[in-house]
Amino acid sequence: MWRDVAGLQTRKNWRAGWLGALCVSALLAACDAGNATGDGAHAAQADVGSAQMQKVSAGAATVVPTGGQTRAQVYESVRKMTAVGKQLFFDPSLSGSGKLACASCHSPQHGFGPPNALSVQLGGQDMRQQGMRAAPNIKYLQKVPSFTEHYHDSDDEGDESVDAGPTGGLMWDGRVNSAHEQARMPLTSSFEMGSTPQKVAAAVKAAPYANEFRAAFGEHVFDSDDTTFKAVLQALEVFEETPELFYPYTSKYDAFLAGKAQLTKAELHGLQLFNDETKGNCASCHISQRALDGSAPAFTDFGLIAIGVPRNRALTVNRDPHFYDLGACGPERADLKGQDEYCGIFRTPSLRNVALRKTFFHNGIYHSLDEVVRFYAQRDTNPEKFYPVVKGKVQKYDDLPKKYWANLNTDPPFDRKPGDKPALDEAEIKDVVAFLKTLTDGYQPEAPQQHADAHIVSSK
Numbered sequence: 422m423w424r425d426v427a428g429l430q431t432r433k434n435w436r437a438g439w440l441g442a443l444c445v446s447a448l449l450a451a452c453d454a455g456n457a458t459g460d461g462a463h464a465a466q467a468d469v470g471s472a473q474m475q476k477v478s479a480g481a482a483t484v485v486p487t488g489g490q491t492r493a494q495v496y497e498s499v500r501k502m503t504a505v506g507k508q509l510f511f512d513p514s515l516s517g518s519g520k521l522a523c524a525s526c527h528s529p530q531h532g533f534g535p536p537n538a539l540s541v542q543l544g545g546q547d548m549r550q551q552g553m554r555a556a557p558n559i560k561y562l563q564k565v566p567s568f569t570e571h572y573h574d575s576d577d578e579g580d581e582s583v584d585a586g587p588t589g590g591l592m593w594d595g596r597v598n599s600a601h602e603q604a605r606m607p608l609t610s611s612f613e614m615g616s617t618p619q620k621v622a623a624a625v626k627a628a629p630y631a632n633e634f635r636a637a638f639g640e641h642v643f644d645s646d647d648t649t650f651k652a653v654l655q656a657l658e659v660f661e662e663t664p665e666l667f668y669p670y671t672s673k674y675d676a677f678l679a680g681k682a683q684l685t686k687a688e689l690h691g692l693q694l695f696n697d698e699t700k701g702n703c704a705s706c707h708i709s710q711r712a713l714d715g716s717a718p719a720f721t722d723f724g725l726i727a728i729g730v731p732r733n734r735a736l737t738v739n740r741d742p743h744f745y746d747l748g749a750c751g752p753e754r755a756d757l758k759g760q761d762e763y764c765g766i767f768r769t770p771s772l773r774n775v776a777l778r779k780t781f782f783h784n785g786i787y788h789s790l791d792e793v794v795r796f797y798a799q800r801d802t803n804p805e806k807f808y809p810v811v812k813g814k815v816q817k818y819d820d821l822p823k824k825y826w827a828n829l830n831t832d833p834p835f836d837r838k839p840g841d842k843p844a845l846d847e848a849e850i851k852d853v854v855a856f857l858k859t860l861t862d863g864y865q866p867e868a869p870q871q872h873a874d875a876h877i878v879s880s881k
């Protein structure tokens with residue numbers, strides 16, 4: 422019985438399983454052992470499923486209580502919810518304008534990120550309202566831990582006493598702790614889908630999938646708008662946990678880690694620079710190695726960090742010179758307001774599928790990976806390239822008031838000053854970008870030496 426399996430709640434399960442109030446679909450991974458194609462990543466997911474099921478059995482936020490059901494019943498429930506969740510995700514009729522679906526900003530062809538190069542997406546009733554943040558890729562969120570101010574990671578050189586600081590939570594500022602709570606926000610936000618629970622419920626009742634929805638959530642799901650709305654959130658959450666869509670681990674880099682693909686000379690050099698503590702040092706925050714339990718790297722340690730991203734003056738909110746998006750200390754996030762040490766920090770995003778994006782950082786200021794990597798390499802050696810220069814003086818860190826500058830990260834490559842040599846030169850930046858492109862899912866092995874100029878280097 423799944424209850425027995427669920428008994429083994431280890432710390433790693435906890436880390437991997439917080440979305441668990443639902444993550445029922447990870448259970449499918451466990452049940453579908455026959456379909457699992459793979460390596461440690463899948464084994465880890467099966468464990469996750471058990472831990473998550475334990476949470477489901479606690480009944481948190483579920484419309485259909487799963488406690489007391491057999492494994493087969495839960496499995497069937499998950500299947501039905503996933504199917505309706507998918508239809509909801511693509512349904513623009515849930516929005517106030519009737520034009521915006523979750524998929525409009527989180528496009529499956531773009532790693533479930535934005536399909537265009539806009540810094541922030543447009544929404545609202547008139548489809549003209551601008552939010553203040555770039556739409557993130559919503560793949561590989563299944564391991565994001567709940568937000569905590571003091572994070573202790575057993576993978577941190579095996580030393581759990583190290584406090585890694587504020588970590589986890591969904592959204593750029595970590596303010597939400599579950600995908601069903603999260604889904605409420607875009608649905609009701611005035612600058613996103615601009616809808617209401619009533620409108621959403623009415624849309625679902627009128628939808629071609631209304632009967633399927635009732636079959637998944639039971640006879641009484643349409644009894645009140647509130648129940649219908651909660652079921653919508655749950656279905657979306659379950660769908661967002663579909664392993665083959667949201668965490669397939671099918672990038673070239675995954676194949677490389679499994680010894681099934683070779684990186685080109687440029688990609689391999691990029692990986693070395695990415696990992697090298699004296700060069701990119703990227704892997705110190707964007708983890709590139711398997712975890713101690715063998716699970717595939719998420720390319721983030723989920724930490725909230727201030728890196729001094731320049732102010733994006735193209736955003737409407739930033740026309741007000743007194744407005745600052747300070748991440749965890751507000752104004753979007755309310756619970757840490759007034760706590761200066763949280764100002765300017767944003768959650769480190771996964772870099773999986775990052776090459777499918779056309780807009781980068783929380784305010785969408787950059788539009789190419791070259792620019793992003795150059796920012797890391799030269800932020801402090803050539804600040805004039807990134808920040809405005811007023812009367813000959815560079816306005817460094819112009820999106821963070823000076824009183825919060827102590828929060829800025831100063832580890833390499835951010836350990837330099839004007840005149841120092843940048844951590845990466847232009848050729849090295851190119852190679853790091855080549856490496857980042859190996860993180861895109863859906864890698865199909867090619868015949869080696871297909872391109873005359875590709876120098877193939879063995880992974881071993």
Ligand code: HEC
Nearest residue numbers: 522523526542544554555556557559591592593604607613
């Ligand atoms: C108008 C564009 C837009 C639409 C439509 C939209 N989102 Fe988002 N989504 C965003 C933005 C912007 C953020 C980041 C917000 C923030 O950090 O404050 C986000 C964040 C998220 C996150 C958290 C990602 C992370 O890295 O923590 C999830 C999950 C998500 N959206 C799912 C959904 C779902 C489900 C829907 C449909 C109900 C949806 N989104 C509709 C723009 C959109």
Ligand code: HEC
Nearest residue numbers: 701702703706726730767768769770781782783793797830
């Ligand atoms: C000290 C931790 C840290 C280090 C080191 C670091 N990053 Fe980041 N990275 C972050 C954080 C935090 C963000 C989000 C910042 C924001 O938007 O305000 C980010 C964002 C990014 C993004 C944008 C992703 C997106 O979806 O918009 C890319 C690309 C990226 N990093 C690549 C790199 C590369 C390449 C390196 C090494 C040269 C690197 N990072 C080093 C913490 C780090």
